[in-house]
Amino acid sequence: MTGSVTIDSTSLLIASSLVLVSLYLSYSQKLGIEKETVVSVVRAVVQLVIVGYILEYIFGLESPLFTTLLLLFMAFNAAYNASKRGKGIKKILRISFCAITTGTVLTLSVLVFSGTIAYEPYQIIPVSGMIISNSMVALGVCYKQMISDFKNRREEVETKLSLGADILPSSIGIIRDAIKTGMIPTIDSAKTLGIVSIPGMMTGLILAGISPMEAIKYQIMVTFMLLSTTSISSYVACYLSYRNFFNSRKQLIIFK
Amino acid sequence: MPLLDFQDVSFINDGKTILKNLSFVVEAGDYISIIGPSGSGKSTLLRLCSHLISPTGGNIFYKGVNMNKYVPTELRKSIAYCSQLPYLFGNNVKENLDFPFSVRKMPFNEGRVKELFSLFNIPFTFLNADVQNLSGGEKQRISLVRTLLFLPEVLLLDEVTSALDAENTRMVLNAIFTLNRNGITILWITHNPEQSKKYANKILTLEAGEMKSLEVLK
Ligand SMILES: Nc1ncnc2c1ncn2[C@@H]1O[C@H](COP(=O)(O)OP(=O)(O)OP(=O)(O)O)[C@@H](O)[C@H]1O
Ligand SMILES: [Mg+2]
Numbered sequence: 093m094t095g096s097v098t099i100d101s102t103s104l105l106i107a108s109s110l111v112l113v114s115l116y117l118s119y120s121q122k123l124g125i126e127k128e129t130v131v132s133v134v135r136a137v138v139q140l141v142i143v144g145y146i147l148e149y150i151f152g153l154e155s156p157l158f159t160t161l162l163l164l165f166m167a168f169n170a171a172y173n174a175s176k177r178g179k180g181i182k183k184i185l186r187i188s189f190c191a192i193t194t195g196t197v198l199t200l201s202v203l204v205f206s207g208t209i210a211y212e213p214y215q216i217i218p219v220s221g222m223i224i225s226n227s228m229v230a231l232g233v234c235y236k237q238m239i240s241d242f243k244n245r246r247e248e249v250e251t252k253l254s255l256g257a258d259i260l261p262s263s264i265g266i267i268r269d270a271i272k273t274g275m276i277p278t279i280d281s282a283k284t285l286g287i288v289s290i291p292g293m294m295t296g297l298i299l300a301g302i303s304p305m306e307a308i309k310y311q312i313m314v315t316f317m318l319l320s321t322t323s324i325s326s327y328v329a330c331y332l333s334y335r336n337f338f339n340s341r342k343q344l345i346i347f348k
Numbered sequence: 349m350p351l352l353d354f355q356d357v358s359f360i361n362d363g364k365t366i367l368k369n370l371s372f373v374v375e376a377g378d379y380i381s382i383i384g385p386s387g388s389g390k391s392t393l394l395r396l397c398s399h400l401i402s403p404t405g406g407n408i409f410y411k412g413v414n415m416n417k418y419v420p421t422e423l424r425k426s427i428a429y430c431s432q433l434p435y436l437f438g439n440n441v442k443e444n445l446d447f448p449f450s451v452r453k454m455p456f457n458e459g460r461v462k463e464l465f466s467l468f469n470i471p472f473t474f475l476n477a478d479v480q481n482l483s484g485g486e487k488q489r490i491s492l493v494r495t496l497l498f499l500p501e502v503l504l505l506d507e508v509t510s511a512l513d514a515e516n517t518r519m520v521l522n523a524i525f526t527l528n529r530n531g532i533t534i535l536w537i538t539h540n541p542e543q544s545k546k547y548a549n550k551i552l553t554l555e556a557g558e559m560k561s562l563e564v565l566k
Binding site: 247248250251252253254255256257258261265341342343344 | 398399400401402416420421422424425428429431433435437438447448450451452494495
């Protein structure tokens with residue numbers, strides 16, 4: 093890497109004063125989020141420092157087994173978080189884990205077998221981090237949409253059931269809308285790439301001294317892989333979870 | 349053997365008793381009018397018959413077998429339910445009328461649709477109409493057609509003429525009566541006392557979730 097930048101501790105400390113701006117605003121505007129802001133800042137610093145040490149350790153290990161275990165750990169955490177949005181749906185944690193790992197494994201396999209990235213911790217872990225967190229957000233959106241749709245579109249579902257339809261044709265409209273809703277954030281951000289946002293990874297690479305053309309190649313790969321993963325994960329999650337809105341007598345259950 | 353047999357059926361939702369200890373039988377070929385004040389549980393009773401919900405107490409037998417023993421989708425094909433608020437899904441009327449065919453993995457039968465359209469006085473051009481642009485009465489009749497594309501053994505009607513004018517109401521009444529004479533059992537919720545007596549052989553009266561009477565007319 094040529095001309096890479098380093099941040100010294102003093103400038104980082106000065107940069108931290110930016111937090112005071114948000115604290116002051118919260119205080120003067122009586123937003124009442126000072127405590128939350130402080131907590132989030134402390135959490136961000138502590139978590140990142142720990143992750144920094146762990147990553148340095150794991151990158152040094154270069155053990156594929158360890159890398160895989162870490163990926164599973166990340167996927168589990170993401171599944172746990174996503175499933176909070178699907179409270180009430182049976183087996184939601186298992187479904188989320190399954191959806192996230194399917195999306196991640198499929199996308200990673202394409203990337204690894206095509207030689208785009210190597211199964212080395214310093215490549216696989218950051219890339220998977222992006223994939224997994226995107227799936228997590230997509231699943232959360234899917235679940236929220238499904239729960240509200242099964243409530244609001246009850247008539248539609250029950251009309252179809254009473255015409256003798258099975259639960260899949262009765263729910264297909266809701267399933268499709270949920271998958272679509274889950275993918276919209278990723279599609280929207282893909283649409284505005286470069287116009288509205290220079291994504292974090294690209295920014296990071298450029299800041300670190302990689303040429304913008306090189307950074308763009310990575311960004312294109314990242315965009316494609318996020319699109320593929322969110323679609324796979326949303327698809328798997330919705331198709332696995334819609335059944336849980338019905339009981340064994342194919343009757344719609346309403347969540348409170 | 350009665351066609352439908354309610355044995356001490358109750359339905360409690362969220363701690364609230366909606367139907368309480370209903371016991372009665374429906375014989376094959378019956379035409380029963382269900383009446384009662386708003387909120388007395390009439391719709392809930394038909395939803396139980398169509399197996400969209402199950403009793404929280406007691407049992408319902410269909411042809412002598414507990415409803416829980418049937419395959420739900422088959423049961424609902426044989427006991428058809430046309431709901432109080434006609435719900436047309438998708439974009440156009442054709443999508444709605446194709447649905448019962450696709451459920452049975454059968455091709456769309458335009459002839460059958462034409463037959464029912466003329467029976468209920470619907471112009472055939474409505475087939476491609478946008479569901480958003482239909483009047484309440486039109487939706488009601490199209491939802492009836494959708495329910496009747498394949499004839500059930502029991503037909504559950506929930507105030508299906510509430511949005512119709514006198515002329516169309518008479519037409520629907522006659523069409524349903526014809527079905528009844530051809531052997532289809534009818535359970536019909538209505539708010540119109542005159543209509544309830546016209547063709548029915550029994551009148552079931554609900555009040556506050558309890559069966560007040562089951563009157564036999566003829
Ligand atoms: N899904 C539900 N959750 C909670 N309560 C319900 C539900 N469906 C119906 N109820 C309640 O059950 C009672 C009976 O409702 P139902 O729709 O069966 O009455 P109805 O006799 O059909 O009334 P109407 O003549 O106004 O259509 C009402 O008090 C209603 O509020
Ligand atoms: Mg009702």
